[in-house]
Amino acid sequence: MLTYLIRRLLEMIPVLLVVSLLVFGFIKLLPGDPARIYAGQDATIEAVESARQLLGLNDPLPAQYGHWLNGMVHGDLGTTYRTRQPVLSVIESGFMPTLLLALAGFAWSVVLGLVIGVVSALKRGKWQDWTLMSMAVGGISMPPFWLGLLLIQFVAMPFGIFAVSGFNQPTDIILPAITLGSSVAAVMARFTRSAFLDVAQEDYVRTANAKGLRARLVTWKHIMRNALIPIITMLGLQFGFLLGGSIIVESVFSWPGLGWLLIESIKTQDQPVIQALVMLFVFEFILINLLVDVLYAVVNPAIRLR
Template sequence: MLSYVVRRLLEMIPVLLVVSLLVFAFIKLLPGDPARVYAGEDAPIEAIQAARVQLGLDKPLPQQYFHWLNGLAHGDMGITYRTRQPVTEVIAKSFMPTLWLALAGFAWSVVLGLLVGVVSALKRGKWQDWTLMSLAIGGISVPPFWLGLLLIQFVAMPFGIFSVSGFNQPSDIILPAFTLGASVAAVMARFTRSAFLEVAQEDYVRTAHSKGLRARLVTWKHIMRNALIPVITMLGLQFGFLLGGSIVVERVFSWPGLGWLLIESIQTQDQPVIQGLVMLFVLEFIVINLLVDLLYAVVNPAIRLR
């Protein structure tokens, strides 16, 4: 297990190098002058030129890239153009609200999605199955921003018990977490149902039934354990999307997280923050994929990681 983890960590290095090069190149293609953003829109030419020298923008692009890459390796992402603060501090401040939002949305959506998927599979072809899958299709089809606006209009504003802006108390997370996790719950329900039904048709399941084992034992010991393996993969991907894809929900609810920070940075052309956020999102997906692979061995000890 340890050797597998070490090998996977080493494999992350070339991936991150390639991604860093692509991110750097993409940022350089964006319109606008970073030196003017740093110095201010009304700054004189001399101040803009001084800012360009201070930020190292007068140097060749390869030299700029390796300087930025060296800073990344030491945990230094530079400074923001707007507030002159270290990018790592700005991102760290916004990371925890996004993490709490993702965890809250992930928790309820996974529990509900797994439950709905299993019930739908057990009631295959019956009205319960049709009803639950119809709701799941609706959950996938509804855009998060529209669902968020509906919750604000018909739940938060009439009753006045939920905040629709910011993160000031624990209850403020309820509506954003529900909005963020709705599509995940729907996806998990449909995926769990498919995986459950696929495993239920395997020969070893039919053999277990023929031996006279109780249906509940066959369901949870033989079907559910093996059906969870592809489900875990989907769980990891969905959690990664929740962390990196909460931009729309955070915008609707004015949530002070990474999504809100990314939108502000794009609007103000704060390139160091954009670069840092993109690298963080990529790193999140890589780490989550590693954790998912490790969970395989926990769910099914027969799997050996090499």
């Protein structure tokens, strides 16, 4: 296991290097003069040239990339153009709200998705199956921003129980978490139903039923345990989506997380923040994929990681 983890961590290095090169090149293609943005729109030509020298924009592109990469390796992500704060401290302030929102949305959506998927599989072809899967299709089809606006319009504003923006108290997370996790719950329900039915048709399940084992034992020990392997893959991908894909939801609810920070940075063309956030989102997905592979061996000891 340890050898496998070390090898996978080493494999992350070239992937992150390629991504960093692509991100750096993409940022350089964006319109606007970083020196002008840093110095301010009303700054003099001398101030702009001073900012250009300070930011190293007169250096060749390979030198700029090397300087940025070296700083990133050592934890120096640069300074924001808007507030002149260290980028790392700005990201740290937004990471916890995004993590809390992702965990809240993930928790309820996974539980509900698994329950709906299992019940739908057990009631295959009956009205319960059709009803639950119709709800799942509706959840997948509804855009998160539209659901968020509906919750604000018909839940938050009429009753005044939940806040429509910001994060000032624990209850403020409820509506954003529902909005963020709705599509995940729908995807998990359909995927769980499919995985459950696929495993239920295996020969060892038929043998267990033929031996007269209790239906509950067959369902949870033989079917659900083996169906969890593909489900875990989906769980990991969906959690990565929640961490990196909460941009729209955070914008709707003005949630002070990384998604909202990215939108604001794009509006103000704050390039160091954009670069750092994109790299962080990529690193999160790679790390989550590694954790998913490790969970395979935990769920099914027959799997050996090499």
